Amino acid sequence: MTSSPIWHPFTQHALEPAMRHIRKAEGAWLEADDGQRIFDGISSWWVITHGHRHPKIVAAIERQASKLDQVIFAGFTHEPAEALAAGLLKIVPEGLAHVFFSDSGSTSVEVALKMALGYWKNIGASRTRVLALEHAYHGDTIGTMSAGARGVFNAAYEPLLFDVGRVPYPKPHHAQPTFDALEIACRKGDVAAFICEPLILGAGGMLIYDAETLREMHRICKAHDVLFIADEVMTCFGRTGTVFACEQAGISPDILCLSKGLTGGSLPLAVTLCIPEIYQAHFSTDRSRTFFHSSSYTANPVACAAAEANLKVWRNEPVLERIIALSQHQAICLNDLEPDPRFANVRRIGTIAAFELAQTQQGYLADVALNLRARLLEKGVLLRPLGSTIYIMPPYCTTKAELTSVYSALSEAVDEVLA
């Protein structure tokens, strides 16, 4: 065991003293320093879409790095950002017209909340309340933690978190309480925006709801002039079976947050897109109406070139076909799992499969998660259960044989952990 000064994210170092050293990655595989090959069953925290080091994306990064590494993005622009913005507007839901750059999912959501509040202030309406779903996750900054579910993750910061209106999670076939709560909250007239993760609440436990529910939540917001923010930081670029999850409901959000898969997972980048009305509310010769937000690395050219290359991969390669194939492989594996008494709540949307371990302690801090993770790693599989919720979210290049062996490794590991 080597000692390192590094403090890792979401890591209890007292329970996890050693970090694996990874030296290489290719396709769906990581390679550790000791030569062990590890299957990346969670797409390196949900960011890798096509696979690690897609050659076209790597080449674009190399080309761009040799030309322009970074430039201030106020008063200046550059081709990779312009090409990416134009490319995005061609594929996002209709109505979105402006693209604001930042560098992480959390920041894209902060930007979305600030855009919404700025809109209402600039048009002279006193709407400042934010509504969000129960079990939501929108990031780890103070603002995004405020919008997200409260729990062990953010208990220490609770005094600083702002109050949001909480709408119950739409349980499958029991979404009416969600609609009622949303309707009642919207009617009060003080709501600036409703934010949600379309079709699947990720970090909240891979909780899936249907497109009709998403459409109805959107309809209620629109009926009350409440801005609808779609946090597609995780779902964007194919995860749920379509490029964007919103497509399945046929809705156009007023504000759309994209990150993780935006660069194919190669470099950090995020965008927040909005409708013309929001941009127009900030467009003024009055400097006080400026949208006051910036990150040092806003629209970093190398990251933009990676994202632009990702769009090209989508245009030139059969990405959706790969996603459909992977989704079908997931469905087949889950079919075998369904009657297995060790598992419960077997569910799937697009490429994401999730289920709970039956008859174990529930919740994020469940001990079983850490044990299971360690056992799986020994078998060369990276999974990271959210407490007793196990999910498999592999890159799109994953073959049927690879996926089948992940499920076999999981089955063995569960036996070992429950023994």
Ligand SMILES: *Cc1c(COP(=O)(O)O)cnc(C)c1O
């Ligand atoms: C991961 C995630 C975020 C936060 O993104 P970071 O890049 O980790 O800041 C926000 N919203 C959703 C839905 C996410 O899954």
